[in-house]
Amino acid sequence: MNKTIKLTAVAAVAALALAACAEAPGDGGTASATTPVQTIKPVDGFKPCVVSDAGGFDDKSFNQLSFEGLQKAAAEFGVKAGEVQSKSDADFKPNLESLLTANCSLITSVGFALSAATVEAAKANPDIQYVLVDDAADNDRDGKVDAENIKPLIYDTAQAAFLAGYLSAGYSKAGKVGTYGGMPFPTVTIFMDGFKQGVEHYNKVKSADVQVIGFEGGDKGTFTGGFESNQKAREAADSIINQGVDVILPVGGPIYQAALDSIDDSGREIALIGVDADVFVTDPKTEKYILTSIEKKMDQSVYDAVTTAGKGQFSFDPYIGTLANGGVGLAPLHNFEGKVDATLVAEVDALKDQIISGEVKVTSYLAK
Incomplete structure (x- = not known):
């Protein structure tokens, strides 16, 4: 598959030293305690999972949005998502490995700091589908995604x-x-x-x-x-x-x-x-x-990626959010x-x- 991206690689795998704690993968409890109600039949063995950057899933920002998008898709398929939060970059590799032991079929890594660990995991597990939020997965800077089983979600x-x-x-x-x-x-x-x-x-x-x-x-x-x-x-x-x-x-x-x-x-x-x-x-x-x-609009792009995977229609082609496709935009003025x-x-x-x-x-x- 041809996944060349015309961009300079998003650099730096740096810890965002925030306030969440690493923990074992959950079963979707952070978003809702209710059992998902199936509205779409998933492919056999479909289990979407997500690992956060250091901000945790309640960061009121990109971790939270990505988490909500994945949870929404999981609910529509009637499956419980796996989830694990990171405290620092030291947690990235073990957290990704923990999701493999939880039988995840699709793993979403949230944030550019997870890029190197996600590329390493994807190369070692070519049968697992990976989604990388906010990074091109091009750590060797050759303009191509470093592992064929990663779908980058990036935003202009x-x-x-x-x-x-x-x-x-x-x-x-x-x-x-x-x-x-x-x-x-x-x-x-x-x-x-x-x-x-x-x-x-x-x-x-x-x-x-x-x-x-x-x-x-x-x-x-x-x-x-x-x-x-x-x-x-x-x-x-x-x-x-x-x-x-x-x-x-x-x-x-x-x-x-x-x-x-x-x-x-x-x-x-x-x-x-x-x-x-x-x-x-x-x-x-x-x-x-x-x-x-x-x-x-990370919630929407993650939701779309997970939904296509659950339907067996997943594409590893990179997604770039723009004004034209609604992937980026301005929020309402609200009180202003x-x-x-x-x-x-x-x-x-x-x-x-x-x-x-x-x-x-x-x-x-x-x-x-």
């Missing part, structure tokens, strides 16, 4: 971040917007780069001069060095907010929580941009801060709907169509 979030950048520039009264990330991995900087491009597009269209604080491009910017809402995350948020921004985009799971404290202590009205999930929905304490969120000028909203809607048509180009490591 620069497209949706471009819209968020344009929206933020138009919303900002200070003429300054900011962003910071956990670590300078491609899956992090793709948000920041798309955001910056969107602000620059706004400046070009409007002959404006909105500044982007915290990111210059590539790996040059403000990064916390990890993915925890800790003192370093707070210092990063403070450093940007203290430069006068009134919109801020934290990229890296729960590091946005530190920005909430920074916003409160600033005494100013500062809007927050969420990432991965619609953070307004997943974390209600953000409701008064969230302008919008840059969404990766009345605060954002209707003309600006219409411009963002039109810009989405222009990106889809190719009239406006958005570059990223997935789309040069």
Whole structure:
């Protein structure tokens, strides 16, 4: 099978040292205690399973979304999914092995940090189907998936971040917007780069001069060095907010929580941009801060992958989420709907169509 991907490999197998604990595979109990009700007949022996990155399945972000997508599919097939959570990168290999002993036929690894361990497991178990969320499984950087039995699910979030950048520039009264990330991995900087491009597009269209604080491009910017809402995350948020921004985009799971404290202590009205999930929905304490969120529809893409596997129609062709296929997008404005000028909203809607048509180009490591 030909699974060449025109992209630079997503680098780095790094631990996201968050708060979950490694544990033996479960039978789907985290999502629901009820027995699944079959609506679709699965192929014989079908058992979908999932292993989390260090954030755990309640991270209000990509682990949770992927988990929910898999659980939804499992319920429709009337099967109980296997699940195991990771505390650090040391858990990845044993957790993947534990799912093999649990007779899983399809294993979903959530997060680019699991890439190397998943490739190793897939090569050793060619009869098992693997789904890798948010990584191209191209650790040798030759433009091809490293194991034939892995389906990568990746997302060109620069497209949706471009819209968020344009929206933020138009919303900002200070003429300054900011962003910071956990670590300078491609899956992090793709948000920041798309955001910056969107602000620059706004400046070009409007002959404006909105500044982007915290990111210059590539790996040059403000990064916390990890993915925890800790003192370093707070210092990063403070450093940007203290430069006068009134919109801020934290990229890296729960590091946005530190920005909430920074916003409160600033005494100013500062809007927050969420990432991965619609953070307004997943974390209600953000409701008064969230302008919008840059969404990766991981729940839907994982659901689709698991469903096709359960029907015996699985394809290992890589999936790339875009604005065109609905794999990425902007969340609703929610409480900010009345605060954002209707003309600006219409411009963002039109810009989405222009990106889809190719009239406006958005570059990223997935789309040069």
